[in-house]
Amino acid sequence: MGVRAAIEHLAALVAFDTVSNQSNLSIIDHIEKFLAPMGYACQRLPNSNGSKASLVATLPAANGETHLDGFIFSGHTDVVPVEGQPWDTDPFTLTLKGELVFGRGTCDMKGFLACLLAQAPLWAANRPGRPITLAFTYDEEIGCLSAPELGQYAWAAGFRPQLFVVGEPTMMEVVDAHKGIRSYETTVIGLEAHSSNTHLGVNAVAIASELVVGLNELAEKYRTIGDSSGRFSPPFSTIHVGVMHGGTARNIIPRECKFLWEIRPLPQHNPDEILEEFNIYVERALKKMHAVDATTSITTTPVTVVYDLKPDASMAALPRALRCAGSNATHAVSYGTEGGIFQRAGFPVIICGPGSIEQAHKPNEFVAVAQLAQCLDFLHTLTSS
């Protein structure tokens, strides 16, 4: 019965086109209209132009407690685009095939949201001993943009849950560690000249290439000082250059070259230290550039910050979460989530949700009905005293 309700909710949620470049207000309206009449106190956190909002919905415990010692369950409402992907079904129409349900967001991560909505009336009808807070964010897929505000709001409002569960797809395993993401744009400004006069120009493409080689050297170094716990795949911090643009014509010494790159650090590696190591290459290049022309420059600006999730053995509710997930060990993953941001805000965070990251962001994204059932069971047992 519970899983049928979850599938019905999932069908409704998938039908909202909440690709990150769209407003999420209609899905937030839908969720709030469902939760508020049952006694969930709803608070919206809109973005600066009012086109999107997060939602925090709290059900008080049986004794009236709203903030202390409860549970926060959180998920993002946005999904990644479907353009250019060969889907066999309409990505915004939930399609059941055997034991799998297909649609954009089924696994990442409207499946979890649907489980929360399916469980919500049961919590409302039979108040648990602890307050339950459901949190819905936006713009996760384009850099976890709303999570910092939500985390700060919830902490400042006095929420002190025993556990903060982010329901990204983990096949319902308890994840207590993940890598972070720092991405940067580096711009090299050189000096244009006719290509026959190489001594008069500063070739921005050539300088940028040296910096990219430097990043590759750092990547190799971090590959050798990986994580010995065996929990991460790959078991080292990665550094990668994804995009590079420079120059205008073959016979012009290029003035400008830009490249986009990222660090995905293990929790024990500080990305700021890696950035400092990169800056040694930058200083070396600048010395050469300034010898030709003092106006040349190299600037690196941060684009994305997704904090890593650090394992926290002191989390009192961790054994309970493991027991309810039917697991005896925590896991680590290499993808980033909003969990690290919520942990930085002060919360005891785990990642645990239905479906596999293998299906996320792909055409024919699906979640297994059995995973939804397992999630409902987890939500129920975790919150039953």
Ligand SMILES: [Zn+2]
């Ligand atoms: Zn996600």
